[in-house]
Amino acid sequence: MKRAIVHMDLDAFFVSCERLGNNKLKGIPLIIGGGDRGVVASCSYEARRFGIRSAMPIRMALRLCPEAKIIKGDYELYSNLSHTVTEIIQERVPIMEKASIDEFYLDLSGMDKFFGCYQWTKEIASAITKETHLPISFALSTNKTVSKIGTGESKPVGKMEIKELEIQPFLNPLSVKKIPMVGDKTFQLLSRIGIRTIHTLSEVPMLVLQQMIGLHGKELWKKANGIDENPVIPYSERKSISTEKTFAKDTIDIHELKRILTGMAEKLAYQLRQEKWITSTVVVKIRYANFDTETKQVRVAYTSADHTLSRVALELFNKLYTRRMRIRLIGLRFTDLVHGNHQMNLFEDTEEQMKLYQTMDYLKNRFGADVVGRASGFDFGR
Structure with missing residues (x-):
């Protein structure tokens, strides 16, 4: 068909x-x-x-x-x-x-x-x-x-x-930049050897493109020749992402609890950016030693920036933790997700913050999610 x-x-x-x-x-x-x-x-x-x-x-x-x-x-x-x-x-x-x-x-x-x-x-x-x-x-x-x-x-x-x-x-007459997977670096590389139109690109042998730009060479050749077997993926809206930690021994160490919560926020925010989601609701959960469980949530401007989400999570924790009892479990959830391109919060973040996140995400993608992060989220062997 x-x-x-x-x-x-x-x-x-x-x-x-x-x-x-x-x-x-x-x-x-x-x-x-x-x-x-x-x-x-x-x-x-x-x-x-x-x-x-x-x-x-x-x-x-x-x-x-x-x-x-x-x-x-x-x-x-x-x-x-x-x-x-x-x-x-x-x-x-x-x-x-x-x-x-x-x-x-x-x-x-x-x-x-x-x-x-x-x-x-x-x-x-x-x-x-x-x-x-x-x-x-x-x-x-x-x-x-x-x-x-x-x-x-x-x-x-x-x-x-x-x-x-x-x-x-x-x-054929269109610029190679019109192909969705061609960014500035690939365009500059192709331009230097005279490949500026899709027609010229389509005539380059597939093996040559693979040698030039690696694994994506085959896919680029196919797109230049109007070939794309990728299916339309049926849409389903994801509602939330979450994580929680149950302690082997109930704790009242506020500094450690906040460190863990900060680390949770950073890892979940990274997951949001990787999966191209942004969130508008932050929920913090704690379970006391007597198994009483309490949650508190707040709406925020749509974002996937962990410096914003960790700050909000800590503010919620400060409001939530009022009983001064030992804590058995702490959790964090981001809800009301919107699927979209990675934007963090283009309405608030500065150019410097955008570049910082791009660099951090690049390092995490290449070397692992735990390779870099904020100092407040790391355990330095206390």
């Missing part, structure tokens, strides 16, 4: 959400992000014309466009609207994958005989815009890579169908 894979992407999602309730924000260069030392979480198409892009330092963005308006952002609003869009799609398609807070894959394979996949996708996009007033673009093709590239080429508010025989003519 011939595959029919759709990629849908809400256009400038954060910006579009903010504009729903404020007409004064329409048509102007708009930046969603933190303060002067923060980074750009999202920006309007008007701002992009000045060269502004996501993850750019706010200071640099303002140098490019001094008249741009900056809004801190409301992730709860974005989460709620994303959930609405998710439900609209789920009601209408057999298989849907939620790739991020504003990005979806739909597998409509076999539905052509009933509706016509392109027409069906147009009706879904129209339903989304009608119910949420959010602009959305999509592309339909035979696999995820081609449909994603197609959506990018059709934006904003674009609609595109790339049939099987049209795939290579569509891909």
Whole structure:
């Protein structure tokens, strides 16, 4: 059976959400992000014309466009609207994958005989815009890579169908940077040897690419040739992640309890970032020696930054632990998760903090989750 894979992407999602309730924000260069030392979480198409892009330092963005308006952002609003869009799609398609807070894959394979996949996708996009007033673009093709590239080429508010025989003519003139897995380093490497278009890349022997960039060489060659067998993974929302520790001997050592809690927060936050989740609720649990169990929770701005989550966890512990009895168990849970790209908290974190997390996560990925962390979370043999 011939595959029919759709990629849908809400256009400038954060910006579009903010504009729903404020007409004064329409048509102007708009930046969603933190303060002067923060980074750009999202920006309007008007701002992009000045060269502004996501993850750019706010200071640099303002140098490019001094008249741009900056809004801190409301992730709860974005989460709620994303959930609405998710439900609209789920009601209408057999298989849907939620790739991020504003990005979806739909597998409509076999539905052509009933509706016509392109027409069906147009009706879904129209339903989304009608119910949420959010602009959305999509592309339909035979696999995820081609449909994603197609959506990018059709934006904003674009609609595109790339049939099987049209795939290579569509891909060939595009920059290799359009391939989802090609980052700046890979692009620079390919550019140095004259490979700048997908057409040129598609003609490079697979073994040569493997020698140049390692294991990903084969996958890159396949994508350049319009080949992608990756399935659309059915969506399921994870509600929480948690961890807890039961002590062999009940303790009243506050310093040690806080050290353990800090370490828990750091490890869970790392897990959030690896699995591309952010959380808005922190829950701390303690069980006393007499088996009485108490919990306390608080909502926070959506984040996966452990410096924020550990601080909140310690504040909760200070409020929760009031009986001065020995503790048998301590636990930490992050709930109300939203699936999205790793953002930590682009609305609050500074450029320096972003770079620190990127470096720490790189070291953990390469050498193990326990290789680096905050001093407050380590046991130095007390």
